[in-house]
Amino acid sequence: MKGMRLFVTVLFILALIVTGCSKATPTPAPQPTKAEAAPAQQQAPEAKAKTLVLGFTASQTGKYAKESKEQTQGIQLWLKDLEKKGGLKLSDGTVVNFKVKYYDDESTKERVQQLYTKLITEDGADLLISPYSSGLTAAAAVIAEQYGKIMITTGAASDSIYKQGYKRVYQIYTPASRYLTGAVDALKAWDPNAKKVAVVYEKSKFATGVAKAVKAYAEKQGLEVVLFEGYEAGTTDFNPFINKIEAAKPDAIIGGGHFQDGSTFAKQLYEKKTPVKMVAILVAPAVPEFAELGDAAVGVIGPSQWESIAKYSPESAKAAGLTWCGPTIEEFVSGYKEAYGYEPGYHAAGGYAAGLVLERAIKMADSTDPDAITKALDAMDVMIFFGHIKFDTGEAHGLQIGHDMVYLQWQKKDGKVVREIVWPEAAKTADAIYPLER
């Protein structure tokens, strides 16, 4: 009997804790939304003001923290620029403003789904931007699509997300399948006699996807892939691979993975004086620290989503028959430098571009209705500082088909190693070093 009473008491306390916890946490979140939306309405009683909630998760901690921070800063700069303009004015006099809401996803998938659900159901997010990285974005897309929310993805290059039948997910980045295909085009253009390519890549989701696509593309272009070999993430000794490469005698080496392995690979290729005409490596050459390799960096080519020295401008848009919108590259770079004190890389540019594309879509739709915005995104075909933006509307709905990679090469100028864009022809800032002098 005594045990029973104790049991009931404990049960009661536990019930209180459980219900207390469940109720206590959700309540604080929605309040600020209402509170901050209210003054905006009071300030402009004439024009109808509308505040849209823009939600996303940022990886403030975990393995993607560095890239995600840049991306978030890009989004915030876009928002600041929009606020400076006094919001987005529609033809019926409505002024659209955005309120950004974001949480830390710790670079993990569990958090992403939990937080995107929270953003949509509790914070009332109207529009979404993806987290950084393909893996996290794939998890977020399931939630976004389920609630019929529009999500612009940036920092997510994987192709497969767009083959899953999503209707409202749109990609800013050039997909992984086209990441290194430009290097093959460049090789063919620079040297019609080139025949053999070696593909050596890191066994990670992203690099494997890129490597498989470039192999298929090279073979289609009539090149022979003499070596197709993956290395484990975290590899520090590439000599076994370099020996295999030397035995296969390729004209070009294409591959890489992330910064650490890519730069080590480039360095060891240089030290062994591997006789190849071209080296194109993922990610690493696009990172400014790659310059620290000195002479080993010279001649190495790398794909980049965007470079501040790229030549996208209102004039080049006109030449291509496209509408230009948003700031110029110079405006974006100087704005970013002013706000954060250093030059933006492509992660930051991608964040800004995601916001800009949403802004442009609402403007085109002339409405905040999600269906109208979706239609506008489907029809979008513009040039912005980030490049050409156009989405696939067929089977791979939302896949980026307009934007192209630029290929930079580290070159030596006045004793200093500098990055120059060498491909495509339209964007190039210098002639490529080809073949490599080794």
Added chain:
Amino acid sequence: MMRYVRDPALWLTTLVVLVAGVWPLITRSATTREDMFLILMFVTLASSLNIVLGYTGYVNFGHIVFFGLGGYIGFYLIAEKGWHVIPAALAASLGVVLFAAILGGIILRLRGAYFALATIGVNEAVRSFIVNWDAVGGAVGMEMNFSRYQDYGGPMNALWFAYILLLIVTLASVLLSYFVRTSKFGLGLLAIREDEDAALVLGIPAPKAKTIAFALSAIFPAIVGTLFFFKNGNIEPGDAFRLHMSVEGIVMIMLGGYGTVMGPVVGAATYERLRGFLLTSPLFKNLQLAFAGVLLLLIIIFVPSGVVGWLRNRFPKVRRILA
């Protein structure tokens, strides 16, 4: 049988999980469901791990391999072979239990730090095997077509369905933990934990008992893996075999109370709630990891037996209802 029906500890454990688990179903709130999904997932993982770690005294750092491998088998069957989630989860569970039984027979011969090291090795070995196996997507992983959710009445219903399945699995795993704890078999495990050689002398078939405990601890993580990746819509080696999650599981058990039935439940719920709260609170969201770390340190220094262990020691009467 009557012994179990009359035991308030059994009823309390079941009710706690049930009340908390049914809460999102009553409120129909998707946010609560997502929060609860993670809590129940961790409760299941921690409760299963407790059978090996808490009862048998073997520190298993590779517990997550059951989750990852189960996730891979289940996801492959759903996404590539078009199976329904239930048979896929059961098949995953069966496969992983077999794997655990064979593996356990080999590595449970090791003791202490050697065993712990071997479990880390197993996790890494399986991960690297999957990375190199193209039939399951290799390093890229697999994705599931969004239309697959239509079989369950749309994506919204599919997520609720996955949640209900998870609730059933969590209940089952907590009950399994309870029955192991209160059975003669469980007493054997406790004896092994205290002194394996003495247990052998007393006639406990230690190698067999340890292997069974190891296999039992693999049943539910495999199902949870299938459900989790089904809900995610994609799977990658990096997410499936994250050593970090194994360590988190151990922390949850230590926090709640090592070797008790209720401990992992309380520990997992508290840990996950705390993290979830810190993550979204405006005050702490930028330093939530530091805050959580300090708090955990304090608990481990001052309450080493965990919340449930402390209650049991401090108030002996509570022992009747807190297993």
